[in-house]
Amino acid sequence: MKKKWIPLxxxxxxxAALLFSRRFLGAExxxxxxxxxxxxVDMHCYVTHGIHDADHTACAxxxxxxxxxxxxxxxxxxxxxxxxxxxxxxxxxxxxxADVPVTVxxxxxxxxxxxxxQIQSIARQKT
Numbered sequence: 001m002k003k004k005w006i007p008l009x010x011x012x013x014x015x016a017a018l019l020f021s022r023r024f025l026g027a028e029x030x031x032x033x034x035x036x037x038x039x040x041v042d043m044h045c046y047v048t049h050g051i052h053d054a055d056h057t058a059c060a061x062x063x064x065x066x067x068x069x070x071x072x073x074x075x076x077x078x079x080x081x082x083x084x085x086x087x088x089x090x091x092x093x094x095x096x097x098a099d100v101p102v103t104v105x106x107x108x109x110x111x112x113x114x115x116x117x118q119i120q121s122i123a124r125q126k127t
Contacts, residue, residue: 032108036117037125038074040064040097043081046071052099060098070094072104072117080108080117093119101125 042063045051
């Protein structure tokens with residue numbers, strides 16, 4: 001009688017492991033529309049060197065204009081890769097906005113541990 005329960009126990013363990021892995025080990029989040037405050041950064045300098053300040057603005061804008069991926073560093077410290085809603089570069093949309101306070105409206109997306117933000121609108125914060 002005990003042998004009949006072994007396949008059932010194994011099946012339940014497999015199902016539990018799959019549910020756990022999807023919930024806690026990198027399952028993609030569903031898209032959410034947000035409005036965030038923060039700054040545009042060039043991903044190379046920020047990720048590799050932690051650079052993002054007023055002394056770096058010209059360099060960051062030049063890097064983004066050359067095609068270095070642009071990111072968004074939210075005021076809460078979260079970093080997002082910036083995307084257009086269609087597959088094209090964001091460099092024209094974020095031109096001259098690096099390292100200055102901005103407000104972004106968009107859709108949060110994630111896949112494989114990478115967080116992204118699809119831009120709907122972006123504007124300098126009013127001082």
